[in-house]
Amino acid sequence: MPDSHPIGSGPSRHDKIIEGCLQVICEFGVADTTHRKIAEAAGVPLGSITYHFKDLDTLIHAAFEQFVVDNVNWCARQFQGVDSFESAQAALLRVFSPNDKTIVLGVEIYCRALHSEAVAGVFSDWLASYNEIYSRFFDDSTTRITDALWLGMVLNRNSEAEAHPDTLVALALERIVLPESYIGPK
Amino acid sequence: MPDSHPIGSGPSRHDKIIEGCLQVICEFGVADTTHRKIAEAAGVPLGSITYHFKDLDTLIHAAFEQFVVDNVNWCARQFQGVDSFESAQAALLRVFSPNDKTIVLGVEIYCRALHSEAVAGVFSDWLASYNEIYSRFFDDSTTRITDALWLGMVLNRNSEAEAHPDTLVALALERIVLPESYIGPK
CATH class of the missing domain: 1.10.357.10 (Tetracycline Repressor, domain 2)
Structure with a gap:
């Protein structure tokens, strides 16, 4: 996860995904949480989520x-x-x-x-x-x-x-x- | 629902299904409750469930x-x-x-x-x-x-x-x- 510890300021992509995931859970509940919704909430490309988290369960757990x-x-x-x-x-x-x-x-x-x-x-x-x-x-x-x-x-x-x-x-x-x-x- | 009000003693099939459904929810949770498990717990034919309850949500709600x-x-x-x-x-x-x-x-x-x-x-x-x-x-x-x-x-x-x-x-x-x-x- 190369951008877990960013050199510049601002949240890393990893942190943005976590934050986006929490936002989606808040709005839709775990049952209706999807990669697509998280990518949208986090403002990151869909593919970057599977790069950082091997599956949705792992991401939800981390969030x-x-x-x-x-x-x-x-x-x-x-x-x-x-x-x-x-x-x-x-x-x-x-x-x-x-x-x-x-x-x-x-x-x-x-x-x-x-x-x-x-x-x-x-x-x-x-x-x-x-x-x-x-x-x-x-x-x-x-x-x-x-x-x-x-x-x-x-x-x-x-x-x-x-x-x-x-x-x-x-x-x-x-x-x-x-x-x-x-x-x-x- | 012809057997909702049985003439004989003992629970009607309708009531047995409700009771079976509650048993299955207790054991597996709503998320893993299925028609098949309910039929088994209630001791009724699988088909009788859809006869009494139009879908699983309706049955869970009734239970x-x-x-x-x-x-x-x-x-x-x-x-x-x-x-x-x-x-x-x-x-x-x-x-x-x-x-x-x-x-x-x-x-x-x-x-x-x-x-x-x-x-x-x-x-x-x-x-x-x-x-x-x-x-x-x-x-x-x-x-x-x-x-x-x-x-x-x-x-x-x-x-x-x-x-x-x-x-x-x-x-x-x-x-x-x-x-x-x-x-x-x-």
């Missing part, structure tokens, strides 16, 4: 991996500088308001993970990373309950006409994450 | 509908006779421990709903029915948070090696469902 790495980094950033129960609460509130792209891709990974062992690994790594971040600030039970609620709210929000209002999210976290659950930063 | 009706009835039964906060708590604990079949089918409906408007309708009816049952006993915010947690715990449990232990479920409900949330039975 999900990239998404999870970026999303976990985002989550970790929300907890940067957290040093009190109140600042941890505020960080959780941000984590519980993911953008639409995260919601749609999260759902697609979840569903794909049911039928692909490789993607199942990506999905469980994702959950484990969130778990690891939470567990630096909250006790084990609270971490696990918060995890389940996050998944439920994300997956539910995707299928509801109306997103959960911020006040409901805040109330849920207030009930689940009690001051005595705070143990961090570890 | 999901049947599952949701049965599951909502089961949920409602858990709340029968509930007349105090404590008995409502106990009912919720039962509802939060669905059997494996419910978990797998719930996940399959969820994923199918993303790409089929008809199944999306079945899925949102399912959520709405649970919501309606909860709301006879708990205030609106608690109902919605409980709903999200249920979905998260069910979907999470499916992808975790180990189910959430009962003590964790009980702790989550204890935190979310406060005595002052109880408003029922309405």
